[in-house]
Amino acid sequence: MFGAPWICRRCLNASLKPSKRRLIRLASTATSHVAFSPALLARARSMAQEHEKLSKETAESFDAKIAKRIGELQGVAKALKDWEDTQSSLAELNSLLKDATTDAELRELAVEDLASTSAELNTISHNLATSLTPKHPFADLPCLLEIRPGVGGGEAALFAADLLRMYRAYCSKKHYRVSVLKYETADGETNGESPLSEAILEIETRGAYGDMRSEAGVHRVQRVPATEKQGRTHTSAVSVLVLPSIPASGSEGQDISEADLNDPTSDYYVSPADVRTDVMRARGAGGQHVNTTDSAIRLTHIPTNTVVSMQDSRSQHQNRAKAWQILRSKLAQSRREAREEAAIKVRNSIGASKMGRGDKVRTYNWGQQRVTDHRSGLSVHNLDDVMDGGDDLEKIMDSVKSWLSDKEIEEMMAEEADSGLNKTTK
Amino acid sequence: MPRLSNAVLLRAYGISPLLPLVLRGCRELPSAINELRWLREHVRSENKSRDTRLLSRKLLELCRRRAKGEPLQYLLGTQPFGELEIKCRPGVLIPRPETEAYTTHVAEILLSQHGKGPLEPKTNQNSLESLNVVDFCTGTGCIALLTNSLLSKRFPRVNVIGVDISSHALALANENLAHNLKDLNADKASSRISFEAGNLFSDLKHPSFHSFSPDVVISNPPYISEKGFNTETTRSVRTWEPKLALVPAITLERPDCAPEDIFYQELLETYSTQKSRMMLLEIGDSDQAMRVAKLAVRIGGDCKVQIWRDWPDQEAPPEAPSMVRIEVQDGSKGSLIHRDILVKGLGKARSVLVLWGSYIDLLHPPSADGTDPPESLDWETTWEKD
Numbered sequence: 001m002f003g004a005p006w007i008c009r010r011c012l013n014a015s016l017k018p019s020k021r022r023l024i025r026l027a028s029t030a031t032s033h034v035a036f037s038p039a040l041l042a043r044a045r046s047m048a049q050e051h052e053k054l055s056k057e058t059a060e061s062f063d064a065k066i067a068k069r070i071g072e073l074q075g076v077a078k079a080l081k082d083w084e085d086t087q088s089s090l091a092e093l094n095s096l097l098k099d100a101t102t103d104a105e106l107r108e109l110a111v112e113d114l115a116s117t118s119a120e121l122n123t124i125s126h127n128l129a130t131s132l133t134p135k136h137p138f139a140d141l142p143c144l145l146e147i148r149p150g151v152g153g154g155e156a157a158l159f160a161a162d163l164l165r166m167y168r169a170y171c172s173k174k175h176y177r178v179s180v181l182k183y184e185t186a187d188g189e190t191n192g193e194s195p196l197s198e199a200i201l202e203i204e205t206r207g208a209y210g211d212m213r214s215e216a217g218v219h220r221v222q223r224v225p226a227t228e229k230q231g232r233t234h235t236s237a238v239s240v241l242v243l244p245s246i247p248a249s250g251s252e253g254q255d256i257s258e259a260d261l262n263d264p265t266s267d268y269y270v271s272p273a274d275v276r277t278d279v280m281r282a283r284g285a286g287g288q289h290v291n292t293t294d295s296a297i298r299l300t301h302i303p304t305n306t307v308v309s310m311q312d313s314r315s316q317h318q319n320r321a322k323a324w325q326i327l328r329s330k331l332a333q334s335r336r337e338a339r340e341e342a343a344i345k346v347r348n349s350i351g352a353s354k355m356g357r358g359d360k361v362r363t364y365n366w367g368q369q370r371v372t373d374h375r376s377g378l379s380v381h382n383l384d385d386v387m388d389g390g391d392d393l394e395k396i397m398d399s400v401k402s403w404l405s406d407k408e409i410e411e412m413m414a415e416e417a418d419s420g421l422n423k424t425t426k
Numbered sequence: 427m428p429r430l431s432n433a434v435l436l437r438a439y440g441i442s443p444l445l446p447l448v449l450r451g452c453r454e455l456p457s458a459i460n461e462l463r464w465l466r467e468h469v470r471s472e473n474k475s476r477d478t479r480l481l482s483r484k485l486l487e488l489c490r491r492r493a494k495g496e497p498l499q500y501l502l503g504t505q506p507f508g509e510l511e512i513k514c515r516p517g518v519l520i521p522r523p524e525t526e527a528y529t530t531h532v533a534e535i536l537l538s539q540h541g542k543g544p545l546e547p548k549t550n551q552n553s554l555e556s557l558n559v560v561d562f563c564t565g566t567g568c569i570a571l572l573t574n575s576l577l578s579k580r581f582p583r584v585n586v587i588g589v590d591i592s593s594h595a596l597a598l599a600n601e602n603l604a605h606n607l608k609d610l611n612a613d614k615a616s617s618r619i620s621f622e623a624g625n626l627f628s629d630l631k632h633p634s635f636h637s638f639s640p641d642v643v644i645s646n647p648p649y650i651s652e653k654g655f656n657t658e659t660t661r662s663v664r665t666w667e668p669k670l671a672l673v674p675a676i677t678l679e680r681p682d683c684a685p686e687d688i689f690y691q692e693l694l695e696t697y698s699t700q701k702s703r704m705m706l707l708e709i710g711d712s713d714q715a716m717r718v719a720k721l722a723v724r725i726g727g728d729c730k731v732q733i734w735r736d737w738p739d740q741e742a743p744p745e746a747p748s749m750v751r752i753e754v755q756d757g758s759k760g761s762l763i764h765r766d767i768l769v770k771g772l773g774k775a776r777s778v779l780v781l782w783g784s785y786i787d788l789l790h791p792p793s794a795d796g797t798d799p800p801e802s803l804d805w806e807t808t809w810e811k812d
């Protein structure tokens with residue numbers, strides 16, 4: 001059973017209603033261009049203007065906040081400029097072709113040019129669309145990666161340990177700082193091959209959430225377990241959760257300000273009054289009479305009944321701090337999810353058909369040495385390299401990221417069209 | 427001590443052949459699983475060698491010692507205490523989690539009052555917001571060190587002295603001071619901590635102690651009776667930890683005081699005449715809590731008394747009494763007077779807090795309703811891991 005399987009709603013509200021869905025064809029799949037709604041173009045232009053204005057301002061005096069905003073706008077400004085340049089050269093070429101006085105040789109060149117520029121426009125439009133999709137609010141944060149075995153008993157627990165190894169290898173290759181926040185095995189052993197009952201990996205590098213978020217979902221394994229005498233292939237599953245890692249109040253250099261952590265309306269706020277702490281109680285008289293080593297902590301967020309328990313460390317103090325960190329992450333995530341769900345309900349014309357929490361995102365097939373991602377559809381045939389966190393894993397992750405980005409573009413455009421429609425009908 | 431059932435031992439063996447050994451020492455399967463993991467991590471981090479046979483032999487050796495009841499903290503050599511790591515070894519009592527809980531809570535209370543004025547002690551008029559703390563019967567030094575570490579984060583001046591009669595304890599306390607130096611704001615010239623040899627029953631009158639007038643006194647003295655030592659302590663405590671730390675060794679004839687309470691009487695008599703503001707005394711059970719509360723009311727002069735349970739920062743369920751009534755002889759007239767005492771926290775009665783002077787207004791809420799509180803503390807909660 002899955003404890004609290006989680007899947008990024010954004011990643012998965014993939015299929016939009018057919019009527020709105022093909023509002024625009026994307027460059028990667030289409031022969032025709034991305035067609036931007038006037039509203040979307042207007043938005044891009046106003047962002048580019050803001051970029052220009054702020055750039056002028058900082059030329060005179062430096063302000064960290066403004067500099068940050070400029071950074072955010074830069075992508076759009078550049079993509080828009082490319083797009084407009086391409087549009088105007090297309091217009092030029094077209095008028096050249098329309099013009100009866102254009103001589104034959106020039107006309108031929110123009111035709112060639114037109115073909116290549118149109119092709120370029122596809123990429124450029126796609127870039128513009130990507131730069132306009134709102135960045136995930138947690139994208140710059142570090143993250144927690146939670147791995148739990150699902151159906152499949154001991155084999156699932158073994159595969160969970162394999163996945164943990166895979167992600168650790170991937171992170172070390174990317175030079176991410178990681179630490180194991182929680183590691184629970186079925187039998188208390190921590191060495192090598194022991195089956196895992198739950199692990200939480202903290203990836204402390206900023207932006208890790210953005211990189212890892214599309215790994216969330218159910219990962220399925222098909223192989224012959226070591227314990228299987230008849231040599232039959234079993235299918236088991238492991239769920240992966242990706243949570244934003246919320247810095248403890250008072251830590252510096254983070255994207256979340258102290259104010260956010262103390263603001264009751266923020267996603268990151270947890271009121272201590274809502275959290276019950278349970279500790280292991282020594283039997284008998286306690287105090288000097290006994291010298292137990294219990295350091296387990298269990299936190300319960302009463303309004304949502306979210307429970308986090310932690311017993312890895314000998315230090316109760318540390319277990320408490322880690323439990324709080326995980327609790328904060330879980331609550332921030334579920335609040336965001338809840339808001340997204342509400343937003344989807346509001347604009348139900350889009351009616352995102354949700355993929356269930358239990359839907360599989362990827363299959364690892366030992367017999368065929370194959371890994372297939374069910375979202376991007378990409379298969380690679382170098383399973384060992386994937387499990388070693390190698391280039392093939394990155395290839396799959398990249399394919400999911402561009403799949404996800406396409407989905408988000410579609411969603412954004414549909415949304416934009418929707419709001420445009422609403423405006424005109426009012 | 428109940429024997430471990432064969433079924434439990436067998437189950438443990440199924441998980442790891444080493445687990446039954448650890449289980450003999452610590453008695454509970456979930457704890458044994460954790461302990462085995464910590465032992466394994468310890469062996470790995472202590473030994474550079476990757477020779478797995480050597481490592482397994484060392485691990486087996488540690489598990490065998492654990493099976494004989496040797497405390498895990500002595501095997502590993504440390505015990506976490508708040509944000510600190512306290513070194514432990516035979517001859518000195520291992521710090522307990524309840525001690526960690528109230529020490530942290532005292533510091534949090536003081537920190538929450540910091541900057542509000544009245545915490546500035548009279549003793550040192552020209553140094554604003556300095557705080558003198560004494561930890562009597564300091565053992566490993568854990569209380570003194572954690573108090574210093576927490577308070578010096580905000581108080582510009584914190585002076586802490588830890589006192590113990592045992593030279594083993596003092597040597598270890600000083601090692602612990604060096605071991606935790608980075609957490610103690612030692613670079614701050616204004617934060618001072620030292621450990622001194624002293625016998626509570628003779629040296630308190632010594633001039634060097636007189637010149638240090640503490641605002642806060644914390645003590646976890648020996649408080650177990652001879653009988654309690656034989657019947658209520660676990661085998662591991664009895665065989666491995668020093669009796670000097672557990673059972674008061676001096677049996678002075680004190681007609682009005684149980685032998686296991688003499689440290690409290692001595693501390694209260696000494697410090698209520700000095701200008702102390704707050705005293706926190708760890709106690710063994712609810713009966714002792716009531717006795718010490720009475721002692722405090724009787725000899726503490728103008729003071730307010732509270733009883734704290736194991737986890738003083740946690741809210742007790744509504745059915746737990748939040749007040750208890752005690753009766754004492756009014757010294758001069760011999761008549762009985764009663765006092766209602768605040769009780770807070772989750773768990774079993776664990777410490778008695780005494781407040782004097784300005785600390786009363788600061789830290790003691792005015793009593794609420796008119797209903798009569800119960801006269802016993804018989805209420806306890808447990809939470810067993812599921």
Ligand SMILES: C[S@@+](CC[C@H](N)C(=O)[O-])C[C@H]1O[C@@H](n2cnc3c(N)ncnc32)[C@H](O)[C@@H]1O
Binds near residue numbers: 520589595646648671
């Ligand atoms: C229960 S231990 C407390 C240790 C430490 N404060 C803690 O909480 O872990 C009591 C300590 O009191 C010391 N002690 C015993 N008799 C004493 C006396 N007469 N004067 C001062 N210290 C004494 C013992 O050496 C022992 O270290």
